[in-house]
Amino acid sequence: MRPQNGLRLIRSGVAAALTSAFVRPITTAIPANRAGIAFSRRFIASSLWLASPPLKGSRIEPGVRGEWVHGPEVGDSDAVVLYIHGSGYALCSVQTHRGLTTRVSAGTGLPVFACEYRLAPRHRFPNAADDVRAAYDRLVEQRYQRILVAGDSAGGHLAVDLAAQLIRERRVPPAALALFSPLFDVTFSLAAERERMRRDPMISAAAAAKLVGLYTVDADLESARLRFAFDDLDGFPPTLIQAGGREMLAADAIELARALRRTGALCELDVVPGQMHVFQALTRFIPEAGPAMDRACRFLTEHLAVADVADVIKREAS
Template identity: 90%
Template sequence: MAAALTSAFVRPIANAIPANRAGIAFSRAFIASSLWLASPPLKGSRVEPGIRGEWVRGPEVTEGNAVVLYIHGSGYALCSARTHRGLTTRVSGGTGLPVFACEYRLAPRHRFPNAADDVRAAYERLLDQGYRRILVAGDSAGGHLAVDLAAQLIRERREPPAALALFSPLFDVTFSLAAQRERMSPDPMISAAAAARLVGLYTVDADLASERLRFAFDDIEGFPPTIIQAGGLEMLAADAIELARALRRTGAHCELDVVPGQMHVFQALTRFIPEAGPAMERACRFLTGNLPAIVRAA
């Protein structure tokens, strides 16, 4: 029912919004209002400002030397740590760990690789603050940024995150995979063409074959354990499947969870989708199950 209503009312609006300054402003307000309605923060959670982001702690979550870095999505151009509190408070509550929800510079004003650089800076700040056990979670474009972060650390022979949880991650920034899937069944939220226009505000003038945009993993060994979740109705289910295949080819442990009948980042829609809670619980169990018990020396 939620997917049918979204297809009838949200998809036409999303497809009609132009990828210009006025369209982006409208989209940001529309998505912020929608998430406020559909994805309220977990009751009893605390939110405090941080450096280029915010600290989120679920009920009874205390400090330690482990943390989750959360990277929000929405096409590199929309949303913020604030809009994603429905997700970040539940990640914190589910893992029992503090979450740092990082802010990154948004398109169209800021282009590739600004967002990726800001995510890397957030990771480095967590290390500087003494965290040696870092988990990473992200949705949509945030999932793409999470994979880029881990891959770059491995290429530099630095310690990557202990594990990743990716919700409806973007894998193919050209949206070719999404377009192929869309021909079988339209995405309830947006068309592949409209989504590609949005992401194109970030990737414009960039080499889409760059190893930081088009993940091949040919030179990657030791990628962190990863869980990937996607909705069976969304076009980015194709990206989730292909990303899982690519990671498994490197020898990485990767669990793929495509939930039938669900939409893009359905984990956020807690007020309307019963499957959101159990999916988040599975993701959080995966993260904590791969958290090292012993902290390596800095």
């Protein structure tokens, strides 16, 4: 092991140990009620701002149920990235995720539209999924025919649902997806099984299940929009899945990759050793955050270029 890699692992290990010592007790103890949700939203907002502030020189503009994000020196384009934030369908916002969205914009060289979907417990399934679909449809109406999608945690779950919906309706799906620590199993049985082998530094599977349960409480968990089965799907977009080796949702990432590959979809799985949940958002503390984001942005832009070539060939053939 090279010294630089060893130092990175040490820093990641220290960050995970501190998170386990100070953050996990808070996330596990907070009740999933109105007061607990309000506290969690403030806690996460301040934590993310500290861990990964927006890139200096970025431009943020309001949009319809969301905001437009341009990284430093990123101008307008006929292509766009739709970003779907995570945190259990209940906690975060486009503002909390500016550290991620500005870096996605800078890394791809494209404008990002960050979708502001309705949150639980006030709004339940399928409100968030419907809001994401509405955001995608608005981008199409605005003549963005080249659309990429990125999302983290619950936002990854919403991104997969969006792509599956579009394919089933014979609509054009995104050119590619980049998913950071995506949620796949809303029952958290996969996460609980992995947690028995290795404790997640951030939150317990039981606490995370209660949080997501605020969104799914009245829903049929066997619904095709919650418990994904891809047997009827053909042509799922190229997908990159990143997860941390220390997190319980690494199990979800692995199982989602397997499910997509069984359909014949191109799916790259990148489980980064020693990392936590959505470590890409911890740029001030995690050395691997930047390189992982670079890989994700490169995946998106490369497959956008492939889609462009395919469109040219199709037009010439017709």
